Amino acid sequence: MLERNPYIGGATVSRELHSGWTYSNCSYVCSLLRPEIARDLELPRHGLQVVPYGGGVTFKQDGDHFGNYYDHERQYREMARHSVRDANAYERYTADVMKQTRLIRPFLLRRPPDPTSLKWRDLRDLAEFAGAFTAMGEEGLADTLKFWTKSVGDYLCEYFESDVIKAHLAGSGIIGTALGVFSPGTAYVLLHHYMGDVDGNVGSWGFARGGMGAVAGALARSFQSFGGEIICDADVDQIIVNNGRTRGVALKNGTEYRADIVVSNLDPKRTFLDVMDAADLPADVVHRAENFKIRGSSGKLNIALDGLPTFTGLDKRSPLMLGDMHFSDSLERLERAYDDWKDGTWSQDPYLDMLIPSQADPTMAPPGKHMMTVFVQYAPPRIRGREWTDEDKAGFEKSVLDQIARYSPDFKDLILHCETRTPRELEAEVGLTEGNIFQGELTFDQLLFNRPFPGYAQYRGPVKGMYLCGSGTHPGGGVMAAPGANAAREILRDLRLPDIVPGGYADD
Amino acid sequence: MTDHDVVLVGGGHNGLICATYLARAGRRVTVLEAGESPGGCAATREFAPGFSVSSCAQWLNQLNPEIIRELSLEKHGLQWAARNLASVSLDAGGRHLVLQGEQLEGERLTARDRESYPSFRRRMLRYAKLLATACGTRPPKLVESNLADRLNLVKLGLGLKMLGREDMGELMRIILINMYDLMEEHFDSEQLKALLSLHGVLGSHMGPRSPNTVFGYLYHCMGEHHGYLGPAQVQGGMGALGNALAASARDAGVEIRLGTRVAGIDTRAGRVVGVTLSGGEQLRAPLVVSSADPVTTFEGLVGYRNLETGTVRRVSQIRYKSGCAKLHLALSGAPQFTGLDPSRLGQRLVIAPEMDYIERAFNAVKYQECSAEPAMDISIPSVNDPTMAPPGQHVLSAIVQFAPYAPAGGWEQHRASFTSSLLDCLEHYAPGISAQVVGAELLTPADLEARHGMKGGHWHHGELSLDQVMMMRPFPGATQYGTPVAGLYLCGAGSHPGGGVMGQAGHNAAREIIRREAAA
Amino acid sequence: MNSTSDDTMLLTTPFHSRVSRACELNAWGSWKGYTTPKAYTDVELEYFAIRSTTGVFDLTPMNKYRITGPDAGPFLNRLVTRNVDKLGIGRVGYTVWCDDAGQVMDDGTIFHLGENDYRLCAYARATDWLFWSALGFDVNIEDETAAVAALAVQGPTSCAALTAMGLEGLADLKPFGLAEYDFEGETLMVSRTGFTGDLGYELWITPRLAETLWDRLFEAGAPYLIKPFGSDALEIARIEAGFLQAGVDFVPAEEAVRNGRTRSPFELGLDWLVDLDKPLFNGRQALLREREQGSRYRFVLLDVDGNKPAHNSFIMKGRRKVGTVTSAAWCPTAKSNVAFAQVELPHGAVGEELVAEIYYQRELHWTRVLAPCRVIEAPVFNPPRRRATPALPF
Structure with missing residues (x-):
C-alpha cells in the first residue's frame, strides 16, 4: 500500500496540530463503517473503539433550541414542546425512513448489478434487487420511488410543521453534497446518513476513541497482521500500463513497484486523469472522468478550546452537549446557504455540524480542555471561478466563528488554536479532488451502477489488472469500508480465489 | 333513471378529448364547464380593446397529432397561423441564437x-x-x-x-x-445551454x-x-383549438354546458352518484370524470370528509407550487428587438441569456419573491395572425419565470412593480417597447388559479417532477385514472402523463374508462 | 418560551406521590414516558385483588383526545370501524380504527360525553392521524392526556367501595355507561369500563384533585380490601379476559416497517366491531375486498395443555408451523393456560387441535415441550357479575 503523505488514513485521520490536542481533521464521526468488516478484520482487537454519542441540538435564533434526545420518549416530549403533531409524526417518519434503510442496507456490501448487461450474474442480482423492491408492495414501491427522487425539504414537509425540527432533520440530506434542501435527490442523501449503525442501532452515530485516525490505525494494524506492507511518503506518479494491462506503478521519485494488480483508492478523476495516461485508456473513460462531478461543498474547522464553551439556554451537563450541534433553524436558511454556494462563494450564514468529542473521549484534549470539530457547509471548490485565497479562507473562518459566537458568548475567548480547511486545503492535503468528501457527488448519475461511471461500477477499471476501491465507487463515502471490501471481492473472483469477504448481516 | 352515462367536470382540452372518445364509444356524455367558452387553458381572450391573446397556453407543441387526426380537429376549425417556429434566444447586444429542429445559428x-x-x-x-x-x-x-x-x-x-x-x-x-x-x-x-x-x-x-x-x-x-420541430401557433389563438375540440365533441354527441360551475361531486358509500351545480341543480350519473386537478377534485369537489384519511393525506401532499406568470401587452406598433431581423418577430423569442440567470431568477421564487430578472418565453401572435390586434398594432404574450403564488403582503402590493420590472427587462432587449405599450395585463399564478381553476396556477395540475410521474401521478391509488371513489375518474393533466396542451391524459383516461366499465 | 428541553425528564402522573408511597417494590417502568409501577407489593396478590376484592390502577398515561365541534360525530364515524351514531350520550364504546388498507392502527374507547363532545382513549399516540383525519371536518381535537387524571377501579367489591366513597346509585350504572358526580366541587366522571374483564369502573378527574381522590378512595375502600396494582398484574388479568394489546398482539399499522406484518380487524377476531353497512370509514373498501377475497390470518384463543405459559411459541399443525403466540399466561382464577395466537388460515377454527412449541427453563436447564392445545370460542374468564346490573356488592 502506497501513501503519498507521511501518515496514513487519508480523510480518516487524527493529527496533533496543537500540542496536547488531537484533531479528527477530516471525517469526525462514525456510523457507516460496516460492522461486518470491522468484525471480520478484527478492528476492535487492533484498537478501534466506537462510542455512540446520540442526540444533537439545533439552536434557535429566539434563544430556545430543539434537542434531539437519544431516548425515544424524551425526544417525544422535546419535540412536543415545539409541536405535538410533529412529535407524533416522527414515529411514522422513523418507520418510513427505516423502510428505505432496510431496502438499501443489504446492497451496501454487494457490487451493483449492471442493468444494461445480459450476464447471468447481473441478471440474478438485478432480479434480487427488483425482488426487494416489489416486496414493499405497490404503494410501498411508489413511496420508495418518491423518496429517491424527492428533496429532503419536501419530504420533511410531508411529516412536520415545525421549522426547527425540519431544519434539524434536513442537515443529513445535504452534508457533503452540492445540493440544497429543496433539490430533488437529497432525500436519498438523508438515507445515506441514516443507513449506518452503532452496535445494531440503525441510524446512530459514534466517536472513534482517539479520533477518526483510530479507524485507519486499526485497519493498518489489521492489514499488517496479515502481512501487508505500508509505504508512506510514496507519491505515485503513474500507473504503468503495458499491452493493455497494468504492470505496476512509478513514484514521483522514480521508484517503481511491479505488480500485476494495481488498485486505486484515489477518486476517479485523480485515478484516470492524474496517475494514468490518457493513451492507456479508452477515450470514453477519459471523457467520463473529465465530466465526473466532484464539486466540494464543505469545509472544516478544528478548534482547540481552553474550556467547555457556554451555549445560551443549554446546561453544560445536558446530554445535548455531547451530540451534534447546529445553528440553522429553518429550511429557508439552509436553502439560502446553498444559494451562496451556487453563486460561487462560501455561505454567509452557513450550516454547521459541530461536535465536542473531548467530552466523551479523554484522548482528544488535556483534562479540562476541549477539542471542537466543526463541519461547515457550504464552501465551493473555487471562489467565483478563481482559486481560494488566504483572505477568502479568513472570511470563511470568520463566518463560522461569528455564527457560533452568536449562541456562545465565551466561545471566542476560549479558542487556543483553529485549523481551518476550505476545499482548497482538503484537496491539497488529503487529495480529495475539489474538496469533495465523498470522492464524488452523491447524485443519481453517480450512484449504484452509475458510480463512478456506467459500465465501470463493478470495481474493475478499463485496463486489465486495474481496479478502483475508493469512495468514488459504490456505495460511496462516509468512512464505510464497503467500497474497499466490495472491490476486494471482485479482485479475488478474478484471481479465482475463494470469496472471503463477508456479506451483509440479514434483516435489521 | 339518468340522462347521462358520464358527467365530465371541466371543458378543458383534456376534458373535451376524453368526452369525445367516450361519446364515440357510445356513452352519453355531458361536459360541465364553468367558463363561458370551451378549452380551459386553450383560451383566447380580448384583454384590451381590439387586442386578443391566448390567455393561458400560448404555443401548441405537444398536442399529439394522432389525436388531432382522430378528432378531425382541422375539419372542426383548427387552423395553423404558423408551424415549426424557430426559437430565438435574445441577446441584448443583438447576437441572437436561433434554434429550429436540428438547425442552430448564432x-x-x-x-x-x-x-x-x-x-x-x-x-x-x-x-x-x-x-x-x-x-x-x-x-x-x-x-x-x-x-x-x-x-x-x-x-x-x-x-x-x-x-x-x-x-x-x-x-x-x-x-x-x-x-x-x-x-x-x-x-x-451559455446561450445554448440556457435555452x-x-x-x-x-x-x-x-x-x-x-x-x-x-x-x-x-x-x-x-x-x-410528435413532429413539432418548433412551437406552432393556432389561428385565432388557443381559444380556436378549444372551439375545434368542442365542435368535435358535439359532433360525437357530447352535450357541453358552458357557464355551468360544478360545486361538488356527490358520493354515497364510497361511490360516485353525480354532481351538484353551483346553482343547486343535481345531475345524477353512474360515472363522473374530472378534468380538474386532483387537489381541486378531491379537496374542493368530493370533499376530504368523503374520502378515507390515507387518500386525504396523499392528496394534500401533492406538490403544485407554480412559478409561472403570464404577461400580456398591447403594443401600438411592432417592437424593435436589437439586432433581430423583423422576419423573425413572429417566432418564439426567449430571454434566458445564461443558465445562472435562470437559476438566479428561480432563487427568488423559493422564498416567495418575484424574480428581479426573470426568464421569458415570448410570443407576438399578431405577426403571424393579424386577427389578434388592430391593423399595424401588436400583441405580446410572455410566459414569465419566476413569480410566486403568494408574495409577502399579497399580489396587489407587487403587481405594478413586477409589471414594470418586466417592461424594464424587455426594454433591455427591445429599446422603446415601453413607449409602445397601450395596454398591459399580468396574470400571476394566483390569477391563473382563479381563472382556470388550476390549484396553485400550475399548468401541469401538479409539479411534473420525477416523484410525481408515472405510477406516482397523481398519487398511489389513483394512478390509472380510476380513483379510490368508485365511478370517479380523473382525466386532467394532474394524471399521467401530465400537461401542457398535450391531450394525452384525456385520451388515456377515456380508453381506461371504456376498458374498465366494459369489464365491470 | 415557557420551558426548555432540560425540563423534558421522565414524567410522573398526578397520583405519583401516592403511587410512589405504595410502591414498596420500587419496580418502576415507563409507560408512554410516565413513571409507572410494574408492581407495588406482589404481583400475585395484586392480581387477586382484581379478581377477589378491588384493585386500583393509575390510568393517567393513557392517550386521551377530546373531540368537539359540529362534525365530531361524523368525524369519528369516518375514523373508526364501529357506527358511532349508535353510541348514545353517556355511553362508551370499544372500537378499532384502520388505515386505508384496512389494517388496524390501534384500538381504544370512545366516550360520548355530550352533544358533539367525545373523548377518544387510545393505546398509541394519535395526534398525527387525527390531524389528517380531521381535514374537511369542522372539529376540534385536543390532546388531554395530561389534563385528565384517571384511575381504574376493578374487582368484585369495586362498586361497593366506590359507593362507600359517596358515589350514590353507582350500582345502577350499566356496563359501558357513564355517570357524573360532584367531587370537591369538581366533576368526577365514572365509566363502567375496564381492561380486566371483571366488574369495574374508571374514574376521570382534574389532576388538581387526583391526590384527594386517591386518598378518599383508599380510605373508603379499606373495608372492601382495596389495593393498588401494577402493569404486571394487569397483564395477567387482560389475557384471562381475552383483551388484545396493541403493540403486543398486533403491530399498529403505521409503525410497521415490514410489508405484510399488519393485521385487519377480521384477522384479529374483531369482526363484531366492523360495521360494513356504514357508508364510509377508513379501511372500508379494503375490508370489503377482504370479505370477498378472504383473510390471511385468524386470531385465536388457545387452551394449552400443562401449566407452562406458551410465551413466544410457534404453533404447529403436525410438523408444519402455522402460527405464533402473541400473548400467553397461566390464568390463576380460571385455572387454565391461555395463549393468544395468530394462525394462518384455514387453521384456527374453534375446536381445532394444534400444538404449541414451548421452551422453559428451570435452574438453567431448558426444556422443550410440545403442548397440545385447542382453539376455544370464548375467553376463559367471563363472570356474570361483570355485566350484572345493578352491580353486586361483592
Missing part, C-alpha cells in the same frame, strides 16, 4: 456546440420516443400488475433495451439529474440546477418526437 456558438448539438438532439429524441411510448398508455402498476400492465412493462423494458447498451446506460445515468450539469458536459455557449435548460424548467418550480430537470427537458422533447 455567432457565439463554438465548433464544439455545432458539432455536439445534432448528436445530442438525436439521442434525446430517442429517449423522448421511449417516453412517448410510456405516455401513450396508463402507467403500469409494478407489483399488482395485471396482464395489460405487464405487457406495457415488457414494451417499455424492450424499448429501453432497444436503445442499445450505450444509450440505455446514458439514459439511466442522466434521467434523475439536472440540466445544468448535462449542459456543462456537452456545450460551451435548452429553460425547456427543462418551463412551467415548473425548478431551476436548471434542480435535479430532475433533464426529465423536464425530455418531456419537452416529446413535442419534437
Whole structure:
C-alpha cells in the first residue's frame, strides 16, 4: 500500500496540530463503517473503539433550541414542546425512513448489478434487487420511488410543521453534497446518513476513541497482521500500463513497484486523469472522468478550546452537549446557504455540524480542555471561478466563528488554536479532488451502477489488472469500508480465489 | 333513471378529448364547464380593446397529432397561423441564437456546440420516443400488475433495451439529474445551454440546477418526437383549438354546458352518484370524470370528509407550487428587438441569456419573491395572425419565470412593480417597447388559479417532477385514472402523463374508462 | 418560551406521590414516558385483588383526545370501524380504527360525553392521524392526556367501595355507561369500563384533585380490601379476559416497517366491531375486498395443555408451523393456560387441535415441550357479575 503523505488514513485521520490536542481533521464521526468488516478484520482487537454519542441540538435564533434526545420518549416530549403533531409524526417518519434503510442496507456490501448487461450474474442480482423492491408492495414501491427522487425539504414537509425540527432533520440530506434542501435527490442523501449503525442501532452515530485516525490505525494494524506492507511518503506518479494491462506503478521519485494488480483508492478523476495516461485508456473513460462531478461543498474547522464553551439556554451537563450541534433553524436558511454556494462563494450564514468529542473521549484534549470539530457547509471548490485565497479562507473562518459566537458568548475567548480547511486545503492535503468528501457527488448519475461511471461500477477499471476501491465507487463515502471490501471481492473472483469477504448481516 | 352515462367536470382540452372518445364509444356524455367558452387553458381572450391573446397556453407543441387526426380537429376549425417556429434566444447586444429542429445559428456558438448539438438532439429524441411510448398508455402498476400492465412493462423494458447498451446506460445515468450539469458536459455557449435548460424548467418550480430537470427537458422533447420541430401557433389563438375540440365533441354527441360551475361531486358509500351545480341543480350519473386537478377534485369537489384519511393525506401532499406568470401587452406598433431581423418577430423569442440567470431568477421564487430578472418565453401572435390586434398594432404574450403564488403582503402590493420590472427587462432587449405599450395585463399564478381553476396556477395540475410521474401521478391509488371513489375518474393533466396542451391524459383516461366499465 | 428541553425528564402522573408511597417494590417502568409501577407489593396478590376484592390502577398515561365541534360525530364515524351514531350520550364504546388498507392502527374507547363532545382513549399516540383525519371536518381535537387524571377501579367489591366513597346509585350504572358526580366541587366522571374483564369502573378527574381522590378512595375502600396494582398484574388479568394489546398482539399499522406484518380487524377476531353497512370509514373498501377475497390470518384463543405459559411459541399443525403466540399466561382464577395466537388460515377454527412449541427453563436447564392445545370460542374468564346490573356488592 502506497501513501503519498507521511501518515496514513487519508480523510480518516487524527493529527496533533496543537500540542496536547488531537484533531479528527477530516471525517469526525462514525456510523457507516460496516460492522461486518470491522468484525471480520478484527478492528476492535487492533484498537478501534466506537462510542455512540446520540442526540444533537439545533439552536434557535429566539434563544430556545430543539434537542434531539437519544431516548425515544424524551425526544417525544422535546419535540412536543415545539409541536405535538410533529412529535407524533416522527414515529411514522422513523418507520418510513427505516423502510428505505432496510431496502438499501443489504446492497451496501454487494457490487451493483449492471442493468444494461445480459450476464447471468447481473441478471440474478438485478432480479434480487427488483425482488426487494416489489416486496414493499405497490404503494410501498411508489413511496420508495418518491423518496429517491424527492428533496429532503419536501419530504420533511410531508411529516412536520415545525421549522426547527425540519431544519434539524434536513442537515443529513445535504452534508457533503452540492445540493440544497429543496433539490430533488437529497432525500436519498438523508438515507445515506441514516443507513449506518452503532452496535445494531440503525441510524446512530459514534466517536472513534482517539479520533477518526483510530479507524485507519486499526485497519493498518489489521492489514499488517496479515502481512501487508505500508509505504508512506510514496507519491505515485503513474500507473504503468503495458499491452493493455497494468504492470505496476512509478513514484514521483522514480521508484517503481511491479505488480500485476494495481488498485486505486484515489477518486476517479485523480485515478484516470492524474496517475494514468490518457493513451492507456479508452477515450470514453477519459471523457467520463473529465465530466465526473466532484464539486466540494464543505469545509472544516478544528478548534482547540481552553474550556467547555457556554451555549445560551443549554446546561453544560445536558446530554445535548455531547451530540451534534447546529445553528440553522429553518429550511429557508439552509436553502439560502446553498444559494451562496451556487453563486460561487462560501455561505454567509452557513450550516454547521459541530461536535465536542473531548467530552466523551479523554484522548482528544488535556483534562479540562476541549477539542471542537466543526463541519461547515457550504464552501465551493473555487471562489467565483478563481482559486481560494488566504483572505477568502479568513472570511470563511470568520463566518463560522461569528455564527457560533452568536449562541456562545465565551466561545471566542476560549479558542487556543483553529485549523481551518476550505476545499482548497482538503484537496491539497488529503487529495480529495475539489474538496469533495465523498470522492464524488452523491447524485443519481453517480450512484449504484452509475458510480463512478456506467459500465465501470463493478470495481474493475478499463485496463486489465486495474481496479478502483475508493469512495468514488459504490456505495460511496462516509468512512464505510464497503467500497474497499466490495472491490476486494471482485479482485479475488478474478484471481479465482475463494470469496472471503463477508456479506451483509440479514434483516435489521 | 339518468340522462347521462358520464358527467365530465371541466371543458378543458383534456376534458373535451376524453368526452369525445367516450361519446364515440357510445356513452352519453355531458361536459360541465364553468367558463363561458370551451378549452380551459386553450383560451383566447380580448384583454384590451381590439387586442386578443391566448390567455393561458400560448404555443401548441405537444398536442399529439394522432389525436388531432382522430378528432378531425382541422375539419372542426383548427387552423395553423404558423408551424415549426424557430426559437430565438435574445441577446441584448443583438447576437441572437436561433434554434429550429436540428438547425442552430448564432455567432457565439463554438465548433464544439455545432458539432455536439445534432448528436445530442438525436439521442434525446430517442429517449423522448421511449417516453412517448410510456405516455401513450396508463402507467403500469409494478407489483399488482395485471396482464395489460405487464405487457406495457415488457414494451417499455424492450424499448429501453432497444436503445442499445450505450444509450440505455446514458439514459439511466442522466434521467434523475439536472440540466445544468448535462449542459456543462456537452456545450460551451451559455446561450445554448440556457435555452435548452429553460425547456427543462418551463412551467415548473425548478431551476436548471434542480435535479430532475433533464426529465423536464425530455418531456419537452416529446413535442419534437410528435413532429413539432418548433412551437406552432393556432389561428385565432388557443381559444380556436378549444372551439375545434368542442365542435368535435358535439359532433360525437357530447352535450357541453358552458357557464355551468360544478360545486361538488356527490358520493354515497364510497361511490360516485353525480354532481351538484353551483346553482343547486343535481345531475345524477353512474360515472363522473374530472378534468380538474386532483387537489381541486378531491379537496374542493368530493370533499376530504368523503374520502378515507390515507387518500386525504396523499392528496394534500401533492406538490403544485407554480412559478409561472403570464404577461400580456398591447403594443401600438411592432417592437424593435436589437439586432433581430423583423422576419423573425413572429417566432418564439426567449430571454434566458445564461443558465445562472435562470437559476438566479428561480432563487427568488423559493422564498416567495418575484424574480428581479426573470426568464421569458415570448410570443407576438399578431405577426403571424393579424386577427389578434388592430391593423399595424401588436400583441405580446410572455410566459414569465419566476413569480410566486403568494408574495409577502399579497399580489396587489407587487403587481405594478413586477409589471414594470418586466417592461424594464424587455426594454433591455427591445429599446422603446415601453413607449409602445397601450395596454398591459399580468396574470400571476394566483390569477391563473382563479381563472382556470388550476390549484396553485400550475399548468401541469401538479409539479411534473420525477416523484410525481408515472405510477406516482397523481398519487398511489389513483394512478390509472380510476380513483379510490368508485365511478370517479380523473382525466386532467394532474394524471399521467401530465400537461401542457398535450391531450394525452384525456385520451388515456377515456380508453381506461371504456376498458374498465366494459369489464365491470 | 415557557420551558426548555432540560425540563423534558421522565414524567410522573398526578397520583405519583401516592403511587410512589405504595410502591414498596420500587419496580418502576415507563409507560408512554410516565413513571409507572410494574408492581407495588406482589404481583400475585395484586392480581387477586382484581379478581377477589378491588384493585386500583393509575390510568393517567393513557392517550386521551377530546373531540368537539359540529362534525365530531361524523368525524369519528369516518375514523373508526364501529357506527358511532349508535353510541348514545353517556355511553362508551370499544372500537378499532384502520388505515386505508384496512389494517388496524390501534384500538381504544370512545366516550360520548355530550352533544358533539367525545373523548377518544387510545393505546398509541394519535395526534398525527387525527390531524389528517380531521381535514374537511369542522372539529376540534385536543390532546388531554395530561389534563385528565384517571384511575381504574376493578374487582368484585369495586362498586361497593366506590359507593362507600359517596358515589350514590353507582350500582345502577350499566356496563359501558357513564355517570357524573360532584367531587370537591369538581366533576368526577365514572365509566363502567375496564381492561380486566371483571366488574369495574374508571374514574376521570382534574389532576388538581387526583391526590384527594386517591386518598378518599383508599380510605373508603379499606373495608372492601382495596389495593393498588401494577402493569404486571394487569397483564395477567387482560389475557384471562381475552383483551388484545396493541403493540403486543398486533403491530399498529403505521409503525410497521415490514410489508405484510399488519393485521385487519377480521384477522384479529374483531369482526363484531366492523360495521360494513356504514357508508364510509377508513379501511372500508379494503375490508370489503377482504370479505370477498378472504383473510390471511385468524386470531385465536388457545387452551394449552400443562401449566407452562406458551410465551413466544410457534404453533404447529403436525410438523408444519402455522402460527405464533402473541400473548400467553397461566390464568390463576380460571385455572387454565391461555395463549393468544395468530394462525394462518384455514387453521384456527374453534375446536381445532394444534400444538404449541414451548421452551422453559428451570435452574438453567431448558426444556422443550410440545403442548397440545385447542382453539376455544370464548375467553376463559367471563363472570356474570361483570355485566350484572345493578352491580353486586361483592
